[in-house]
Amino acid sequence: MNPKRKLLIAGNWKMNPAPAGFDADDSPFRSRKNVDVAVFPTFLDLRRCIDAGIPCGPQFGRPEPTGAFTGDISMAMAAKLGCQYALCGHSDRRQFHHETDEEIAKQFVAAIDNNLIPIFCFGETESEHDAGKTIEVLKRQLQPIITILTGSLSLTADRFSLAYEPVWAISRGDPNKPAATSKDAQEIHALIRSLLPKDKQASTRILYGGSMKGSNAAELLAQPDIDGGLVGGASLKIDDFRKIVEAAEKNGQNNG
Numbered sequence: 001m002n003p004k005r006k007l008l009i010a011g012n013w014k015m016n017p018a019p020a021g022f023d024a025d026d027s028p029f030r031s032r033k034n035v036d037v038a039v040f041p042t043f044l045d046l047r048r049c050i051d052a053g054i055p056c057g058p059q060f061g062r063p064e065p066t067g068a069f070t071g072d073i074s075m076a077m078a079a080k081l082g083c084q085y086a087l088c089g090h091s092d093r094r095q096f097h098h099e100t101d102e103e104i105a106k107q108f109v110a111a112i113d114n115n116l117i118p119i120f121c122f123g124e125t126e127s128e129h130d131a132g133k134t135i136e137v138l139k140r141q142l143q144p145i146i147t148i149l150t151g152s153l154s155l156t157a158d159r160f161s162l163a164y165e166p167v168w169a170i171s172r173g174d175p176n177k178p179a180a181t182s183k184d185a186q187e188i189h190a191l192i193r194s195l196l197p198k199d200k201q202a203s204t205r206i207l208y209g210g211s212m213k214g215s216n217a218a219e220l221l222a223q224p225d226i227d228g229g230l231v232g233g234a235s236l237k238i239d240d241f242r243k244i245v246e247a248a249e250k251n252g253q254n255n256g
């Protein structure tokens with residue numbers, strides 16, 4: 001982590017109930033002085049997080065403010081509810097809802113237009129990884145976002161974040177799934193940063209999202225281009241999530 005960028009630890013609860021104790025006074029889901037924390041619950045639990053003072057956002061939001069889109073909610077509705085963040089382009093949405101890079105770019109813009117902080121997710125699948133296509137895939141997925149960032153000098157990096165999700169490392173319920181090594185993750189994060197417009201390179205937060213947990217967070221977060229985590233499985237276990245946030249806090253103190 002670079003001292004100029006405040007770490008962000010985001011918990012993605014996916015389609016799971018809020019873990020017991022999430023709203024306790026000492027909950028690890030509350031932001032700390034030198035670490036931002038956010039949670040992505042199901043739509044049903046957004047209101048509970050907001051009422052508990054926990055920064056949160058939807059796992060998906062449509063760009064249109066209202067309309068005939070059964071089963072969806074919009075970025076505008078999430079903002080009106082009191083959300084501060086939104087996920088865009090999570091690998092589950094790309095896989096199970098066939099969201100395209102262009103659709104995801106529209107969600108990204110709509111989130112920003114509604115004063116939400118989008119976390120743009122992208123990453124290669126296992127077969128793309130094995131075929132040596134990682135860089136090609138990342139460039140393709142990032143291109144619409146780079147175009148948006150290039151065209152907007154006023155879009156400062158506190159208004160969005162990126163999350164690199166190596167899909168082959170995502171736990172999908174298997175707590176023993178290995179993350180990318182911190183060295184490999186750092187290499188990819190540095191490459192991603194180099195693809196961003198020059199004026200956004202130093203300030204953009206790039207989170208790592210593939211089996212970050214209490215046992216590997218400190219090492220991953222110590223890498224200069226890893227600015228936080230998008231955490232799935234470990235965000236459902238309060239004690240493990242607490243370890244990640246504490247590792248981030250320590251890292252922030254060392255750098256601050």
Ligand code: 13P
Nearest residue numbers: 012170171210211232233
């Ligand atoms: P895991 O942390 O369970 O690998 O999930 C990563 C992810 O999909 C975060 O959104």
